[in-house]
Amino acid sequence: MTITRRAALGAALAAPALTAPAQAQAPGLPDRPVRLVLGFPGGTGPDLVARLLVDGLREALPAGLVVDNRPGAAGALAAQEVARAAPDGTTLLLGDVSQLAMAPATYARLPYDPLRDFAPVGEVAAIDFALVAPASLPTPDLTAWRGWAAGRRPVFLGTFGAGTPGHFAAALLAREWGLAAEAVHFRATGDAMTALLNGEVQGMFGTVALVAPHVRAGRLRALMTTGPARIAVLPEVPAAAEAGLPALSIEAWFALVAPAGTPAPLLAAWEAAVRRAMEAPALRARLAEAGFRPTARGAAPFAAMWREEAQRWAQVVRATGFQALE
Incomplete structure (x- = not known):
């Protein structure tokens, strides 16, 4: 789902980084560089969400945190890469409703299983x-x-x-x-x-x-x-x-997930760091200005919503008579 808004988002992406709460290396997070993989190109709405989140987390990860744009195949390439990554907390996916909830019902040969291959960290924003x-x-x-x-x-x-x-x-x-x-x-x-x-x-x-x-x-x-x-x-x-x-009554939502098998303490550390980053007024204001709702839904409530969304979209797809894509 591409939500490009080149002129308006260009200014937001070029703006100075957010001022995150001062913090040293957050306890429990990786002490190595981290990639936040995104299945959309730069200059898009999801890219804005990812970069604002990275700005908010930067001080908690002195070793580095970067957005890795991997567009293609409606986000399946990015999702597949993260699903196959080592479950060590250094590779995460900022996925959307299409990749995480709709894809099993819309693709006959999906190279990943969202609910099986990913562990929830939390929802970040919706639109x-x-x-x-x-x-x-x-x-x-x-x-x-x-x-x-x-x-x-x-x-x-x-x-x-x-x-x-x-x-x-x-x-x-x-x-x-x-x-x-x-x-x-x-x-x-x-x-x-x-x-x-x-x-x-x-x-x-x-x-x-x-x-x-x-x-x-x-x-x-x-x-x-x-x-x-x-x-x-x-x-x-x-x-x-x-x-x-x-x-x-539908929306596009964006959530952070890790490869399945990521240790529970590491997932908890990421969840806490994301929640703290999402509390920054500047981050929330800039998301709202772009039309997003900051949600910051934790891992457990997000996981429940995720399962419900997967079931709902499967029913919607069947109701429309849609034939699954190859």
Whole structure:
């Protein structure tokens, strides 16, 4: 799930490092350099989350902590690498809902098993999606867009790839409203956004971080967000539940996991360090500015949520009739 926002995120990524609480080498953490592997390229929303987290943890790891961007295969390359890494706390994955919860239901031959091959450290942040349409359409709000889309045969809905949250959100919307919708899958975020802005597709579910700048600039109209309630970044836009679409209450979440077999004391040390880093007001403020919700959910509650999400997405995938990718 790529959530690129190049211009706006570029400034955030170039900003000075966060000021983390002063601390020496955190007890129990590795005294060797650590890699935080990420299945997304630089300049994306997940990359911003990773780099803010690294800044917050830097003083706890004097030996070094770096983001290692390994995009490809919808994040599967990065996940597979971490799944096969030594369980010594020096290689971690900042994974997302696609890699950790959706992938088993969307890929027939996944080179890793999320719940088997990873140990939870904790959730870091989450972000809602927004249904957006080109400003050129005569649809100022969700009701108008629904009426307009109902008369289209078909209405084209863009996605950032088959088997992604945006794809399933579009499928659920079409099912809930009985739309004759056709998904148009794009490999590159830029291509999808260009097609949307040009009116080649008439709707798309994109993360708030991606679409909000275009909405503020008047190039897109935000019709609905997918969280349980309205959000500060787009306060005038109704949430899915408010719009009578509770099935569309979905989000992208990002969590830190380690290779399975990592010793429990080491996992506990990482969990404590991440929780402390996430308490920094500057980190939380910058995540919020980009449209993310800082969550800092600990290992145990995250593990429970993770299992529930895996089951939920398996049901969603089956309900949409999606055929697993090779």
